[in-house]
Amino acid sequence: MNDPYRPLTAPQVLDLYFIENRSRVLDIASFLDRIDRYAGADEARAEYRYQALMRTLRLLVESPGDRTREIQLSLSDPTSEPLDSAVGLKAWGAWEGVPHEGN
């Protein structure tokens, strides 16, 4: 008890978490390959959630230091007006855009 705080160094963090994050990258790669391999790949790739995921992958590389928050924001509804009704609606994980007629 009451040990002095000995924070890890960045190389120690790299060592501690490398293998599990290597595995996560491979999971994402094989998920995208799976979509490519299955029937209807063009339709899936055009879908807003696929597009949103692609934007997050770019943010992973482009926003050092604040990636997590940037990715969360990129997946969020940025509007402030309440919905008229929530009946039959659920969350899908990415924001489809402002609802318009026929949507």
Next chain:
Amino acid sequence: MKAIDPHIHMVSRTTDDYLKMAISGIHTVAEPAFWAGFDRSSADSFRDYFHQLTVTEPARAARFGVRHYCWIGLNSKESENLKLAEDVLAIMPEFIDRPTALGIGEVGLNKNSRNEIAVLEKQLALAAERNELILIHTPHLEDKLKGTRIIMDIIRADARIDPARVLIDHAEEHTIGEIKDRGFWFGLTLYPNSKGSPERAIDAVEIYGTDRICINSSADWSVSDPLSVLKCANEMRRRGHPEPAVNQVFYENPKSFLGQCPKFQAD
């Protein structure tokens, strides 16, 4: 170590889970009223549920030496039905008065609709009138940011409610800063696959500090883990954080927030 799980749905867990939690060091839990996985047909269903939360569950917990507290409220997923909401609101005070009920929760928003907001406002008004602690449920996924902002604006507009007596739960990286800046407590939820991981929760502790943060499992009938707060405490420990800081986040903080209700005592 000893830990408090400030948000766990024990009505959905087995008795084995109480044993596992008790022998692992979780001796105090708080259970918010929530959505049962289906929409209930009348306020009578809520009467039975509130009875379960205030009578049945504390007795089941006590057999394992676990102190069980609860929150009373109408969740946002069942708030589209305004007649049901009115009926449930009418029976809530009777249950909030019970000896293990800590306040009003979890109440909040789900899809950020007008009816959800109307029902939330009524429950916040009840809390303000009675000076009750408040536990806020924020929406999931893409709806969280917008819903968190709407909720905070509503609460801050009511001068009777002290933000230090409100915990905004299910916060994530894009909402923590705004919640903390406005003086509220915030909760992080550890939910396998869909919400936060222990690693991300401890990242938030490192970035935002150990003040006004509570970490919970929200374990319920879905994929979840009633020991996740202890696994998260271990993540903090293995990064070299000192034991008093771990104790603050996983024991002292929930004790401080919940202890603002005089009915609460931690084991």
